[in-house]
Amino acid sequence: xxxxxxxxxxxxxxxxxxxxxxxxxxxxxxxxxxxxxxxxxxxxxxxxxxxxxxxxxxxxxxxxxxxxxxxxxxxxxxxxxxxxxxxxxxxxxxxxxxxxxxxxxxxxxxxxxxxxxxxxxxxxxxxxxxxxxxxxxxxxxxxxxxxxxxxxxxxxxxxxxxxxxxxxxxxxxxxxxxxxxxxxxxxxxxxxxxxxxxxxxxxxxxxxxxxxxxxxxxxxxxxxxxxxxxxxxxxxxxxxxxxxxxxxxxxxxxx
Amino acid sequence: xxxxxxxxxxxxxxxxxxxxxxxxxxxxxxxxxxxxxxxxxxxxxxxxxxxxxxxxxxxxxxxxxxxxxxxxxxxxxxxxxxxxxxxxxxxxxxxxxxxxxxxxxxxxxxxxxxxxxxxxxxxxxxxxxxxxxxxxxxxxxxxxxxxxxxxxxxxxxxxxxxxxxxxxxxxxxxxxxxxxxxxxxxxxxxxxxxxxxxxxxxxxxxxxxxxxxxxxxxxxxxxxxxxxxxxxxxxxxxxxxxxxxxxxxxxxxxxxxxxxxxxxxxxxxxxxxxxxxxxxxxxxxxxxxxxxxxxxxxxxxxxxxxxxxxxxxxxxxxxxxxxxxxxxxxxxxxxxxxxxxxxxxxxxxxxxxxxxxxxxxxxxxxxxxxxxxxxxxxxxxxxxxxxxxxxxxxxxxxxxxxxxxxxxxxxxxxxxxxxxxxxxxxxxxxxxxxxxxxxxxxxxxxxxxxxxxxxxxxxxxxxxxxxxxxxxxxxxxxxxxxxxxxxxxxxxxxxxxxxxxxxxxxxxxxxxxxxxxxxxxxxxxxxxxxxxxxxxxxxxxxxxxxxxxxxxxxxxxxxxxxxxxxxxxxxxxxxxxxxxxxxxxxxxxxxxxxxxxxxxxxxxxxxxxxxxxxxxxxxxxxxxxxxxxxxxxxxx
Numbered sequence: 015x016x017x018x019x020x021x022x023x024x025x026x027x028x029x030x031x032x033x034x035x036x037x038x039x040x041x042x043x044x045x046x047x048x049x050x051x052x053x054x055x056x057x058x059x060x061x062x063x064x065x066x067x068x069x070x071x072x073x074x075x076x077x078x079x080x081x082x083x084x085x086x087x088x089x090x091x092x093x094x095x096x097x098x099x100x101x102x103x104x105x106x107x108x109x110x111x112x113x114x115x116x117x118x119x120x121x122x123x124x125x126x127x128x129x130x131x132x133x134x135x136x137x138x139x140x141x142x143x144x145x146x147x148x149x150x151x152x153x154x155x156x157x158x159x160x161x162x163x164x165x166x167x168x169x170x171x172x173x174x175x176x177x178x179x180x181x182x183x184x185x186x187x188x189x190x191x192x193x194x195x196x197x198x199x200x201x202x203x204x205x206x207x208x209x210x211x212x213x214x215x216x217x218x219x220x221x222x223x224x225x226x227x228x229x230x231x232x233x234x235x236x237x238x239x240x241x242x243x244x245x246x247x248x249x250x251x252x253x254x255x256x257x258x259x260x261x262x263x264x265x266x267x268x269x
Numbered sequence: 270x271x272x273x274x275x276x277x278x279x280x281x282x283x284x285x286x287x288x289x290x291x292x293x294x295x296x297x298x299x300x301x302x303x304x305x306x307x308x309x310x311x312x313x314x315x316x317x318x319x320x321x322x323x324x325x326x327x328x329x330x331x332x333x334x335x336x337x338x339x340x341x342x343x344x345x346x347x348x349x350x351x352x353x354x355x356x357x358x359x360x361x362x363x364x365x366x367x368x369x370x371x372x373x374x375x376x377x378x379x380x381x382x383x384x385x386x387x388x389x390x391x392x393x394x395x396x397x398x399x400x401x402x403x404x405x406x407x408x409x410x411x412x413x414x415x416x417x418x419x420x421x422x423x424x425x426x427x428x429x430x431x432x433x434x435x436x437x438x439x440x441x442x443x444x445x446x447x448x449x450x451x452x453x454x455x456x457x458x459x460x461x462x463x464x465x466x467x468x469x470x471x472x473x474x475x476x477x478x479x480x481x482x483x484x485x486x487x488x489x490x491x492x493x494x495x496x497x498x499x500x501x502x503x504x505x506x507x508x509x510x511x512x513x514x515x516x517x518x519x520x521x522x523x524x525x526x527x528x529x530x531x532x533x534x535x536x537x538x539x540x541x542x543x544x545x546x547x548x549x550x551x552x553x554x555x556x557x558x559x560x561x562x563x564x565x566x567x568x569x570x571x572x573x574x575x576x577x578x579x580x581x582x583x584x585x586x587x588x589x590x591x592x593x594x595x596x597x598x599x600x601x602x603x604x605x606x607x608x609x610x611x612x613x614x615x616x617x618x619x620x621x622x623x624x625x626x627x628x629x630x631x632x633x634x635x636x637x638x639x640x641x642x643x644x645x646x647x648x649x650x651x652x653x654x655x656x657x658x659x660x661x662x663x664x665x666x667x668x669x670x671x672x673x674x675x676x677x678x679x680x681x682x683x684x685x686x687x688x689x690x691x692x693x694x695x696x697x698x699x700x701x702x703x704x705x706x707x708x709x710x711x712x713x714x715x716x717x718x719x720x721x722x723x724x725x726x727x728x729x730x731x732x733x734x735x736x737x738x739x740x741x742x743x744x745x746x747x748x749x750x751x752x753x754x755x756x757x758x759x760x761x762x763x764x765x766x767x768x769x770x771x772x773x774x775x776x777x778x779x780x781x782x783x784x785x786x787x788x789x790x791x792x793x794x795x796x797x798x799x800x801x802x803x804x805x806x807x808x809x810x811x812x813x814x815x816x817x818x819x820x821x822x823x824x825x826x827x828x829x830x831x832x833x834x835x836x837x838x839x840x841x842x843x844x845x846x847x848x849x850x851x852x853x854x855x856x857x858x859x860x861x862x863x864x865x866x867x868x869x870x871x872x873x874x875x876x877x878x879x880x881x882x883x884x885x886x887x888x889x890x891x892x893x894x895x896x897x898x899x900x901x902x903x904x905x
Contacts, residue, residue, distance in 0.1 A: 027276070028527070030289040035527045042297075042525060042579030053611060061611075072284050100579065102297050102527065226284040 015052055015062075017113035018082045018093055019248055028104030029074035029230075037065065039105060040080065040097075047096035052083040066119045067234070070207065075231035076108070077125075079247070081118055114251040121247040124172065124200050125234040127208045131223040132181040132192040139193045140176045142221035147174055152214040156207075163204060167214040170206035172237075173198035181228055193223075198244070201234075272304050275362055276370040282356040290528045291319035292353065294367035297525035298577065300336045300343075301369045307342035308455060309448045311335050312366055312376040312413065314346045314395060316388035317807060319367070322347040323524060324532040326586070327382045327419060330519040331444050341448055344368035344376075348391040349398070351804055351811075357398055364399035373399040377451055379413040380444070381432075383421035386784035387777075387807035389428055393799040396431065403796065405433045406480060410462055416447070416476075423508070423555050424732040424844040427787040427795060429479035433467060436476055437847060438508030438555070439541070441517050443475055468501065477506040477847060484789055484843075490830065492788060492841040507848040508555065510888050514541060514562040518570050523578040534582035534615070535574035539567055539599070543588035544890075545620075546869045547646070548657045548859060549685065551731035552588055555849045557882040559873060560891040564595045564602070568899040571603060575612060582613045590616045591625050592873075594893040600631040602899025608634055621645060621660045626672050638676040643668065644683035648699035654866040655690055662702065666709050673710035673719050680706065680721045685728040686750050687742030687775065690864060696750040699723060700757035704764045722769035723758065725751065727778030731785050733849040735859035737842060740835035741782045747775030776814040780806070782832040783821070788843035791831065793824035850888075852881025 024031060031039070041061055044051045053059040062083035069075040082093075090110040098107035131139070146152060152168040174197050181192045197211055208229045215221040235247035276293075283289035304310070313332055315322030322328065328345060335343035344366035349357065357363070363372040373379060373395065381392055396403050401412050408415075417425050417435040425435040436443050447470060454466045461468070470476040481502045485493040497504060511517055523535050540561040543553040562570075571583050585599070593599060603614055614632040619625050621643045629641055645660050647653040653660055669680050684699050703723050710719045727747050730736045751772045758768050783791060797820035798806075805811035821828050836842065838857055845853070855878075859869065869878060873890060883889050 027280070027293040027295055028290075030283055030293050031527050032288075032290065034529065035290055038529065038533070039525075039527055041581070044579075045581065046576070046579035059611060072289065102295050102525075104295060225281060 015083050015085065016087045018084060018088065018090060019111050019113050019118055019251055020080050020082065020094075020097065020107060021109040021248060022078050022080070022101075023106045023108055024069060024073075024075045024078055025104045025106060026074070028102065030072055031105070032071040033065065033068040036068065036078075036105065037063070039101060043097055043100035043105075044082065046100040047093075049082065049088065049093055049096060050085045052085045066122055067201065069231050073208070073229045073231065077231055077233045077235075079118055079122065079234075081113060109248060111248045111251040114253070116250065118247060121236045121250065122201060122234045124198060124237050124244055126232045126244055127195075127197045127199060128230045128232050129195040129197065129208050129212070130179070130181050130192045130228040130230075131195065132190045132225055132228070134193040134221075134223040136176065136178055136193050138219070138221050139195065139215075142215040142219035143174045143176050143195070145218040146171070146211070146214055149218055152218060154210050154213040154217065156210060156213070158204070165204050165206070165210075167206050167210040170200045170202045171197060171211060172200055174211070200237075272371050272375040274370040275365050275372060278360065278362050279357075279365060279370060282353065282360060282362065285356060286353045287350065288528060291347070292349070292367060293527075294370070296323075296527065297579075298522040299345075299368055299524055300332075302336065302342040304342070304369075304371070307340050309341045309378075309452045310376045311341070311343040311378045311380055311444075311448070312346050312373045313343055314373075314379060314381045314392075316348050316381055316383065316391040316395065318350060318805070319347040319526075319528060320530045323526045323528075323530045324536070325382060325384070326520070326536060326538060327384075327440060329524055330517075331380065331382075331440050332524075333519050333522060334441055334517075335444060335448065338445065338448060340452070344371060346373055346395065348388075348395060348805065354394060354398065354804075364395045374401055374412065376413045377455075378447070379415045381415065381417050381419075383417055383419040385807060386421045386427070386781055387812075388421075389784060389795050390799045390803045390806055392428065392431060393796065394804060404430050406430075408433070408463065410459070412463075414451075414463070414466065420552060420555065421785075423551070423847060423849055424785065424787075425477065425479065426789050426843040427784050427791040429789045430792040430796075432479065433463075434470060434476050434478045436509065437506065437849065439511040440509070441511050441519075443509045446473075447476065468499070471502050474503040474505070474507055475509060478502070479789075482846065490827075492843060494841065495843075495846045505846050505848045507886070508850060510558075510560075510886055511541070512560065512888060512891070514538070514560055515566045518562075518566055521570075521573060521577075523574050523580070525578045525580070532584070533580065534584045535571070535578050535580040536584040536586050537567055537570045537574065538562065538586045539590055539593050539596075540587045540892075543592070544872045545589055545592070546657045546859075546871060548655070548735040548863050549646070549688065549728055549731070550588075551734050554734045554851055556588070557850065557880065558888050558890045559592075561593055561893055563893065563895050563897070564599050564899060565895070565897050567599055568602060568606075572606075572902060575607075581611055582615060583607075584615050584617055586617060589620055591620055591622075591628055595895065596628060597624075598894075598898055600628045604631045604634055606899060606902050619643060621665050621668050623668055623671050626668065626675060626677075629672075629677070630675060638678065640679035640681060641672050641677050642681040642683065645702070646683065646685050647688060647695065648684055648697070648702060649695045651866060652688060652691060652695040652698070654868055655863050656685075656688055657863065657869055659868055662705070665702065666705055669706045669721070670709045670713045674713040678719055680710075680719075682706070682721060682723050684723065684725040686725050686754075686772075687728040687747045687778065689730075689736060689739040691742065691750075693750055693753060696754050697757055699725070699754055700761070703758065703768045704761060707764045707767045717767070720767050720769065722771060723754075724771040725754070726773050727775050729778050729782045729785055732842065732844045733851055733856075735856050735863055737786065737856065738836040738838070738840075738860055741779070741832040742775075743829075743833050744775030744779050747778065751775070777806075777809070777812055779828065779832055780812075780814065780817045783817075783826075783828055786843070787831055790824075790826060794821045794826050797823050848885065850882035850886040852879065852885070855880050
């Protein structure tokens with residue numbers, strides 16, 4: 015069975031889709047596109063589509079990944095086009111490769127997050143980021159399905175920088191000025207999410223943005239041991255099957 | 270004047286609410302048109318949560334038809350949950366459409382589809398959030414015309430104060446006709462304002478404008494007379510009937526939601542109307558006559574719908590789907606076409622006979638034989654005669670046994686409690702029936718691994734049915750019988766564990782009864798409930814019986830008088846001036862027959878019994894067979 019690895023984006027208003035919403039939409043799109051998806055055996059057969067670490071509801075992403083098992087070999091570029099055509103605008107298919115050896119989930123070691131904070135104070139944000147990075151551990155609490163959990167939000171954060179820009183919600187032509195945080199966060203258990211880092215900033219420096227943040231995952235993938243940069247997780251598959259060109263890991267298209 | 274999207278204001282609120290995806294639109298096959306490209310603009314509302322409203326066929330069909338018209342646009346709006354409502358109020362965000370997030374007040378028409386009366390409070394929330402005055406008479410030139418449709422609109426009197434107009438029956442053609450009347454009136458420069466537009470609509474006799482009718486009452490509270498207060502307006506308003514469903518093969522572009530909804534499937538209405546004559550069934554009375562879609566149109570609609578939507582389930586809808594004259598060929602043809610594709614077919618509405626199991630078998634060739642549902646409705650033979658549900662105990666047991674022996678493990682049986690003339694024994698008869706079903710099933714299969722679920726709801730007398738005169742059972746009686754039935758089922762050592770029991774308590778039925786057969790005086794109750802925070806009355810977690818009773822008392826409305834009181838033959842009913850085509854004398858005669866246990870046959874196969882619909886409405890029964898078959902689909 016051929017397996018295809020798909021990178022897709024969740025943009026604009028479709029960032030409000032939950033993981034379950036996306037999986038229903040993808041199943042339907044696969045059917046509409048006529049992709050010969052494989053089904054599991056048994057009483058209620060399910061299409062063989064698996065997802066790696068989905069971004070939370072309300073968080074946009076330029077780098078979500080899924081894997082489709084197909085019964086007959088498909089051209090990845092045709093699948094990319096067909097699947098993208100069949101998904102609603104805002105769920106956009108960016109890249110499809112034939113899977114090589116090795117699991118995809120294992121390669122998704124780190125995420126690069128962008129957090130836009132309209133109306134926040136840049137200086138306060140910088141002070142908070144410095145204090146956060148200077149701290150050895152920053153214990154935060156979050157309500158999970160298993161109840162309130164307490165964990166360290168500091169260790170997972172490999173990088174945290176502050177800059178400025180505008181917010182860019184779907185319907186606005188001119189965005190408001192906002193503070194932009196970039197966070198490079200290692201995937202750990204329990205997962206440290208951008209909102210946990212924000213909680214950490216509040217705890218260490220009383221930094222609290224006035225309105226809900228706009229969060230986008232820009233990239234996820236393995237960390238290059240030599241350069242410390244984020245690499246495209248599909249490059250390994252590309253090297254293996256085609257030796258073809260590498261896709262830019264942090265290509266960023268505004269929704 | 271350009272109308273701007275409110276989305277950026279809504280977007281800031283979405284991170285704070287449950288399931289924000291339901292408010293963002295962007296569904297596959299949804300339509301967004303330029304505001305200025307249209308001169309007639311409809312906002313279509315289903316007055317319940319998105320998850321219930323999106324799959325609604327009525328709204329989906331009108332949405333498509335109106336958007337196909339030149340210079341016309343239609344967008345959809347749904348009830349927002351209380352969490353978002355509170356934020357919208359705090360931030361001044363108005364009721365919006367999900368398509369282009371335009372404020373509802375900017376549209377020419379707000380069309381609201383009421384499948385049930387329990388959406389009335391949600392209408393008020395939407396109007397209020399939209400900034401449209403609740404009372405129709407206080408609306409100005411900038412407010413949309415608010416039109417109610419759907420089955421509940423066959424008695425819109427309880428919401429007469431809040432709507433400008435109501436439309437009875439099939440919406441396809443009348444919504445286009447209304448659009449053209451509005452277009453002409455706007456092109457002429459809106460002569461005479463809002464009132465003239467309403468007058469132009471009312472004159473035709475096809476649109477009911479409540480304020481052009483006055484209601485007089487007797488000193489004892491009964492209605493004395495409902496009469497037009499303008500000469501041009503007809504005494505009675507008639508329902509609309511689409512006569513050739515093959516000419517209206519909608520939905521063509523099914524809406525595919527991102528959010529999870531109650532029906533995740535592509536649905537095709539295989540026929541409209543039903544003449545089985547079940548006396549409790551309002552749908553069966555007001556949608557006559559039977560009009561079938563042909564097997565070839567059904568096949569084409571399914572093929573197109575599956576392709577356009579990507580849904581993996583197809584529902585063949587109607588009031589009694591197994592009654593289609595060519596259902597056997599439809600079932601076989603579709604099962605052949607979709608065998609091995611992981612596309613499942615379902616027939617939601619079924620009757621009790623062996624033929625039904627053949628159909629179900631056809632639809633479950635992949636081997637999934639989980640559950641079958643039958644609706645005997647009444648627990649005793651006598652009761653079933655009263656409601657004209659002609660199923661004998663023998664039929665039922667034979668049918669269910671056949672199902673079990675063909676591999677079906679679970680059978681669900683639907684019943685009602687509180688039917689006219691019902692006694693405790695009639696309801697307890699359900700327990701006996703369920704036990705006999707399990708006993709026969711065990712004997713037939715030699716297995717104890719079979720189950721039966723009894724599902725029972727409270728009966729509510731509805732307008733335009735033979736039971737429109739009946740006294741509704743009070744909730745104490747219903748609850749007592751439901752509890753006795755539960756005890757009889759649970760207490761049984763031999764069969765109790767094989768029988769599931771699902772029921773709804775009797776109080777919500779009383780409120781539904783008040784709203785179903787209410788008159789204009791009930792409007793004050795709806796308003797008081799809404800002002801007290803009443804929302805989403807169809808949801809048990811939001812519904813409050815006490816709130817309704819307190820509001821009724823405040824408004825001076827005697828709930829018993831509207832619900833448990835039996836009406837006399839000559840009493841003027843609030844909906845008598847609204848014509849569903851049914852001959853009032855026939856309805857009364859059928860009510861009398863019911864009390865004496867007389868049965869009526871289905872007029873599709875026996876001579877006409879003069880219910881009145883066909884001659885009054887200029888319609889006729891339209892059924893096959895056409896003799897055609899579905900050909901295999903060519904492989905793509």
